Amino acid sequence: MDRKQRSQIMTGVLMIALGLIFLGDRLDVVPRLDFSRLWPLLLIIIGVGQYTMPREDKRHGSGGWLILVGALFLLDGYRILSFRQSWPLFIVAGGVSILMGRHDRTEKKPGGPS
Secondary structure (H helix, E strand, O other), X not given: OOHHHHHHHHHHXXXXXXXXXXXXXXXXXXXXXXXXXXXXXXHHHHHHHHXXXXXXXXXXXXXXXXXXXXXXXXXXXXXXXXXXXXXXXXXXXXXXXXXXXXXXHHOOOOOXXX
């Protein structure tokens, strides 16, 4: 499956998810659900789409940061974890990102020295 087909699939999934969220809001399926607090789901969905689509060099995209920011906005909106408490997660995520980047660079390339 090429990049264009994956992009179309992710766009379709995003539209379906948004439509179902709007439908649930209109039908009062989940009365406690406050749609004004759910906007970070857009960041999470876009981040998952970017992360799952490999780039030309076969590495994952940079959607991890969007997922983290969206999750933190979502947790803050529902007063589960405030930004004031969660800022150290950016340091942790930065460290994980550095380790993952180092892992990608240290992998042996086909046809290269062993």
